Amino acid sequence: MSDTYKASIRQIAEEPWQQFPGHFGSALSKALVHPETTGSKLIDYRISTYQPMAYVGRHVHKVQEQVYHVLDGEGMMEIGEEKRIVRKHDVIFIPPGVWHSITNNGLGDLTFIVVTTPVTDE
Secondary structure (H helix, E strand, O other): OOOOOOOOOOOHHHOOOEOOOOEEOOEEEEEEEOHHHHOOOOOEEEEEEEOOOOEEEEEOOOOOEEEEEEEEOEEEEEEOOEEEEEEOOOEEEEOOOOOEEEEOOOOOOEEEEEEEEOOOOO
16 A cells, blocks of 8 residues: 555544635635645545525536535435435435536535545546
């Protein structure tokens, strides 16, 4: 195993909120496991909180797979041509090549985990 791998325990409150490119209107995330925070090679693991009307624009990944796990709130998930309300305990799998977006159209914050692998879309 490479020397660049290092086990870590992260305290979520110590990681700053960020608004990544393509995210709009207080669509904030904390990159908890990411090459820049832990040196991970295969996993990008984030917690995100979107305020009402916040969203990530419709986009597609060439090789990346994603899993969204909704922890609280509700929003509109667009996958391909389908639009569905997602809420607490919903788990969404998005394979490569599928256009998608998520918008908080609920009354309170929408909080979810996003796991992406691999970490780059090449």
